[in-house]
Amino acid sequence: MPAILHMQDIEKNFPGVKALRGVTFTIESGEVHALLGENGAGKSTLMKILAGAQGKDAGQIRIDGRDVDIRGPLHARQLGIAIIYQELSILPHLSVAENIFLGRLPRMASMPWIVDWKLCCARARELLKQVGLDIDPLIPASRLKVADQQMVEIAKAVSENAKIVIMDEPTTSLTNREVETLFKTVRRLQERGVSIIYVSHRLAEVKEICDRATVLRDGMKIGTVNVAETTSKDWVKMMVGRDLDQLFPKMPVERGKEALRVEGVSSQKLKNVSFSAYEGEILGIAGLIGSGRSTLARTIFGAEARVAGSVNIGGKEAAIASPLEAISQGIALVPEDRKLQGLVLPMTVRENITLAKLGGISRVGQLNLRRESKVAAEYVQALQISTPHIDQKTINLSGGNQQKVVLAKWLYSDAMILIIDEPTRGIDVGARAEIYGLLQQFVEKGKSVIMISSDLPELIGMSDRIIVMHEGRVTAELAPSQFNEELIMTYASGMSH
Amino acid sequence: MNQRENHAKGGPADRLSAPAGAFHLMGRFGDQLVPAIFLIALVITLSLVSPNFLSVGNFLDIARVVSIIGIMAVGMTIVILTGGIDLSVGSTFALASVVAASLIPGSFSDAPRILAFVLPVPFAILAGLLVGAAVGFINGFIIAKSRVEPFIVTLATMAFVRGLTYLFTGGFPTIFRPMPPLFEWFGQGYVLGLPTPTIFFALVVLIGVWITRRTTFGRSIYAIGGNEEASRLSGIKVQSIKIRAYTLMGALAALSGIILASRVGAAQPTAGLTYELDVIAGVVIGGTSLLGGRGSIMSTVLGVFILGVISNGLNIAGVPTYYQYVVKGLLLISAVGFDSYLRKMQRI
Structure with missing residues (x-):
C-alpha cells in the first residue's frame, strides 16, 4: 500500500x-x-x-x-x-x-x-x-x-x-x-x-x-x-x-485506623456513595469520565455541595462546607487539572507552595518573606522540583514539576488525607515514578491517599484497594487479588457480574 | 529516604533561597522597566522641547495634580489585581465629598434639604470616608455573592451613587463660609514643603505596597486574580478578600473626593465625572493586567505620573484639552495592546 x-x-x-x-x-x-x-x-x-x-x-x-x-x-x-x-x-x-x-x-x-x-x-x-x-x-x-x-x-x-x-x-x-x-x-x-x-x-x-x-x-x-x-x-x-515494578515503587505499609469514612453522600451527580479510607493506605478510585469520581473528590473537599450523607474524619463527623474547612480538617485535594485548578500560574513556585498555609509564614496577617523562602527552598529540595530558583513563575515549569509544586503545597499544609485526581496526567515517565515515590512516602508516615485515575496500570500498580464508580454510584470494591483491567472496566461501564 | 535527607542537609537548600531576594527584585524591576523607561524618555523629551518644564515648581505641581487620581489608582490596582474593576469611583468620590462637606462647620448650600447638623472636622472627614467604604462594601458584596460581572455591578452603582449625590445636594454645590482651618489644611496645606495631597498620595502608596507585598491579604489578592478556582481550593477566603478590596477602593475614592473638596473650596455634585477613565488608565498604562493577578502598586504610580507628565507637557505647550483626550485614548490603547502582546509572547 x-x-x-x-x-x-x-x-x-x-x-x-x-x-x-x-x-x-x-x-x-x-x-x-x-x-x-x-x-x-x-x-x-x-x-x-x-x-x-x-x-x-x-x-x-x-x-x-x-x-x-x-x-x-x-x-x-x-x-x-x-x-x-x-x-x-x-x-x-x-x-x-x-x-x-x-x-x-x-x-x-x-x-x-x-x-x-x-x-x-x-x-x-x-x-x-x-x-x-x-x-x-x-x-x-x-x-x-x-x-x-x-x-x-x-x-x-x-x-x-x-x-x-x-x-x-x-x-x-x-x-x-x-x-x-x-x-x-x-x-x-x-x-x-x-x-x-x-x-x-x-x-x-x-x-x-x-x-x-x-x-x-x-x-x-x-x-x-x-x-x-x-x-x-x-x-x-x-x-x-522498563519493568513495571520499577515504575511503581509500591511497598506494603501496615494499614492503620480508619482515617476517613464517607457515608451515603449524595448530590446531583452522586448517589449514596459510602466508603472508608485508612491510614497507611492508598485507595484507588476507578471510573469512566463522568462517573462522578472527580465530583466525589470535590464534594468531600467541600468544593461542591452535597445534599445528603456525612463525612467522618478520625471517627468524628466533620461538617465540611468549604475547601477552607476541609483543609483545617487535614484534607488536601490535588485537582484533576493542575493549570485550571491546582496552580496560580502567574505566581512563583514559592508563592504557590505556601498558598494553602499562609498562616505558617505570617504573623497577624504580615508575611515573613525570609521564612517563606526557606520553606519553599526546603520543599523544592525535598521533592526535587527542577526549577532555576524559587521565584520562577510556575507557568514556566514542565508538567511534572508543576504537579510536584501542587504536592509540595499540600505537604506543607500538613494534610493527613491526600485526595489526588489524575496524579500523572500529561507527565513524563521519569517524573511519574518520582510522584509515585512521594505518594508511597506519604502513606509510610501513616497518612492516607485517595487516588483517582483513568490510568489503570497506575491504579493497579499503586493501590491497596480499588473502588469502582459508575454513574455516581460505587459499583465495586476490589482487593489486590481482584485487580485486573478487564474486571475494573466491566464495573466501570456499569455491567455487574 | 535517608539518602534524600542527607542530601538536603548540605548547602543546596541555602543555595536556592540565597538568590531569592535578588531575583525577586529583578522580577519586580522587570515589571516596571517599560513604564519607567517611557516616563524617563517623556521627561527628557519635554525638557528639551519646553524650557519651562524642567523646574522644581513644575514637578511639585505635577505631583500635586496626579495625587487625586493617584490615591484612587492605588485602590483600583488592588481591585484590578483581583480580576475585577470598579467604574463607580467617580460617583463615590462625589458622594463622599458632598457628605463630608455638608457636615463641616461653616458649610453652606442653596439646597433645601441639606443636613442641618455639623461635626468637628475630623469626624466629618471620617463620615465621608465611611460613606465611600460603604459604597465599596456594597459593590464588593454584590460582586462576591452574586458572581455578576464587576463591570456591570459597578456600572450600576456608578449611576445609582451619582443619583444619590444629586438627590442629597439638590444639584447645588456645597461651599464654606468660612472654611475651618483644619479642613483647609487637609487639601491646601504643606508638610515639609510638600502639598498635603502629595503627602496623602505618598502615604497611600506606601501602605498599598505594604499590603500587596507583605500581607496575607495582598498575597490572596494576587492569588485570586491569578486563578480564582485554585485559590478557593487552597482555602483562600475569596469572597471576603474581594469585599475587602472593593471596600478599600471606596474609602480611597472618598479620601480623594474630600481632599479635592478642600482644595477647591467646594464640594460639587458633578465632581469626579469620568474620573474612572483616568484612574483605570493610570493602572493599565503602568502595566497592571486587566485580567488580574499581574501588576503592582509601583507600576501604577509610574502610570499615573506618565499621564500627569503628558497632560502637564501638553498644557505648557498650549495644546487644547480636546487633543489631550485624543492623546490619552491613544496611550491607553497602546498600553493594553502592549500588555496583550507580552502575554502572547509568554504563552499565558
Missing part, C-alpha cells in the same frame, strides 16, 4: 521539556494505525502538529507524496486531515447539521448568500446514515449522547473528504455497545480508503481494530509493529521501557 502520510524527524520543544525528538511516522492508505505510548510520551503533541494545532520546531511532513507545510487547523482540514479530540469540539447550541457544515453551509445556487437549509438537511441526513446515526439533523447537538456527538464529528470528517482521521482516545466515555458501533464506522471508513490514526491506552481495542501500531516513549519513536504478529505484552514493554 502507498504511504498517504509521512512525518520525518519531527521535533518539538516546550520550555523545560523536549516533547518530540526526531519522530518519524508513516501511515499507509486505508490502514488503521495505533499510536501508543504513556502519558507524556508525545502522542498528543505529534497529533496536534499533524492537525495544525501546533507548529513543529523541525522535520518534514509529506502527504500523498507531496511536501506540505501545515499552517493551521483550517489548512490541515483542507489537506484532508481531520482530528476528533477526546474533548469533543461540538457546539452544543447549534443543530447537528450546522455542526457538520460549520463554516461551509451549502448555499442556494441562485442566491449564494443564502443558506440552502433543505439541501443542508438532506446532505446531513445522508452523512449521518453513513456513520450509522438515524437522527433528525435539525435537533441541537446538546441533546445527543456523547457517543452520538462523536459520530457527528466523524460525519463532519467524512463530509470534508478527510483522507486521514485522527481519533484521540475515542472510547474513553463510551459503553461497550457504543464502542462496537464506533468500530463498525471505523471499518466502513477504512473500506473507503480513509486512513485512521487511533490513539488509545486500551490495548484490547488496538488488538481488535488496528493493523499496525507505532510506540512512542519520552518523545522518541520506539518502533512500528504489525498488530497481528505481536502481543500487547510486547507493546507494553516498548511503551514503558
Whole structure:
C-alpha cells in the first residue's frame, strides 16, 4: 500500500521539556494505525502538529507524496486531515447539521448568500446514515449522547473528504455497545480508503481494530509493529521501557485506623456513595469520565455541595462546607487539572507552595518573606522540583514539576488525607515514578491517599484497594487479588457480574 | 529516604533561597522597566522641547495634580489585581465629598434639604470616608455573592451613587463660609514643603505596597486574580478578600473626593465625572493586567505620573484639552495592546 502520510524527524520543544525528538511516522492508505505510548510520551503533541494545532520546531511532513507545510487547523482540514479530540469540539447550541457544515453551509445556487437549509438537511441526513446515526439533523447537538456527538464529528470528517482521521482516545466515555458501533464506522471508513490514526491506552481495542501500531516513549519513536504478529505484552514493554515494578515503587505499609469514612453522600451527580479510607493506605478510585469520581473528590473537599450523607474524619463527623474547612480538617485535594485548578500560574513556585498555609509564614496577617523562602527552598529540595530558583513563575515549569509544586503545597499544609485526581496526567515517565515515590512516602508516615485515575496500570500498580464508580454510584470494591483491567472496566461501564 | 535527607542537609537548600531576594527584585524591576523607561524618555523629551518644564515648581505641581487620581489608582490596582474593576469611583468620590462637606462647620448650600447638623472636622472627614467604604462594601458584596460581572455591578452603582449625590445636594454645590482651618489644611496645606495631597498620595502608596507585598491579604489578592478556582481550593477566603478590596477602593475614592473638596473650596455634585477613565488608565498604562493577578502598586504610580507628565507637557505647550483626550485614548490603547502582546509572547 502507498504511504498517504509521512512525518520525518519531527521535533518539538516546550520550555523545560523536549516533547518530540526526531519522530518519524508513516501511515499507509486505508490502514488503521495505533499510536501508543504513556502519558507524556508525545502522542498528543505529534497529533496536534499533524492537525495544525501546533507548529513543529523541525522535520518534514509529506502527504500523498507531496511536501506540505501545515499552517493551521483550517489548512490541515483542507489537506484532508481531520482530528476528533477526546474533548469533543461540538457546539452544543447549534443543530447537528450546522455542526457538520460549520463554516461551509451549502448555499442556494441562485442566491449564494443564502443558506440552502433543505439541501443542508438532506446532505446531513445522508452523512449521518453513513456513520450509522438515524437522527433528525435539525435537533441541537446538546441533546445527543456523547457517543452520538462523536459520530457527528466523524460525519463532519467524512463530509470534508478527510483522507486521514485522527481519533484521540475515542472510547474513553463510551459503553461497550457504543464502542462496537464506533468500530463498525471505523471499518466502513477504512473500506473507503480513509486512513485512521487511533490513539488509545486500551490495548484490547488496538488488538481488535488496528493493523499496525507505532510506540512512542519520552518523545522518541520506539518502533512500528504489525498488530497481528505481536502481543500487547510486547507493546507494553516498548511503551514503558522498563519493568513495571520499577515504575511503581509500591511497598506494603501496615494499614492503620480508619482515617476517613464517607457515608451515603449524595448530590446531583452522586448517589449514596459510602466508603472508608485508612491510614497507611492508598485507595484507588476507578471510573469512566463522568462517573462522578472527580465530583466525589470535590464534594468531600467541600468544593461542591452535597445534599445528603456525612463525612467522618478520625471517627468524628466533620461538617465540611468549604475547601477552607476541609483543609483545617487535614484534607488536601490535588485537582484533576493542575493549570485550571491546582496552580496560580502567574505566581512563583514559592508563592504557590505556601498558598494553602499562609498562616505558617505570617504573623497577624504580615508575611515573613525570609521564612517563606526557606520553606519553599526546603520543599523544592525535598521533592526535587527542577526549577532555576524559587521565584520562577510556575507557568514556566514542565508538567511534572508543576504537579510536584501542587504536592509540595499540600505537604506543607500538613494534610493527613491526600485526595489526588489524575496524579500523572500529561507527565513524563521519569517524573511519574518520582510522584509515585512521594505518594508511597506519604502513606509510610501513616497518612492516607485517595487516588483517582483513568490510568489503570497506575491504579493497579499503586493501590491497596480499588473502588469502582459508575454513574455516581460505587459499583465495586476490589482487593489486590481482584485487580485486573478487564474486571475494573466491566464495573466501570456499569455491567455487574 | 535517608539518602534524600542527607542530601538536603548540605548547602543546596541555602543555595536556592540565597538568590531569592535578588531575583525577586529583578522580577519586580522587570515589571516596571517599560513604564519607567517611557516616563524617563517623556521627561527628557519635554525638557528639551519646553524650557519651562524642567523646574522644581513644575514637578511639585505635577505631583500635586496626579495625587487625586493617584490615591484612587492605588485602590483600583488592588481591585484590578483581583480580576475585577470598579467604574463607580467617580460617583463615590462625589458622594463622599458632598457628605463630608455638608457636615463641616461653616458649610453652606442653596439646597433645601441639606443636613442641618455639623461635626468637628475630623469626624466629618471620617463620615465621608465611611460613606465611600460603604459604597465599596456594597459593590464588593454584590460582586462576591452574586458572581455578576464587576463591570456591570459597578456600572450600576456608578449611576445609582451619582443619583444619590444629586438627590442629597439638590444639584447645588456645597461651599464654606468660612472654611475651618483644619479642613483647609487637609487639601491646601504643606508638610515639609510638600502639598498635603502629595503627602496623602505618598502615604497611600506606601501602605498599598505594604499590603500587596507583605500581607496575607495582598498575597490572596494576587492569588485570586491569578486563578480564582485554585485559590478557593487552597482555602483562600475569596469572597471576603474581594469585599475587602472593593471596600478599600471606596474609602480611597472618598479620601480623594474630600481632599479635592478642600482644595477647591467646594464640594460639587458633578465632581469626579469620568474620573474612572483616568484612574483605570493610570493602572493599565503602568502595566497592571486587566485580567488580574499581574501588576503592582509601583507600576501604577509610574502610570499615573506618565499621564500627569503628558497632560502637564501638553498644557505648557498650549495644546487644547480636546487633543489631550485624543492623546490619552491613544496611550491607553497602546498600553493594553502592549500588555496583550507580552502575554502572547509568554504563552499565558
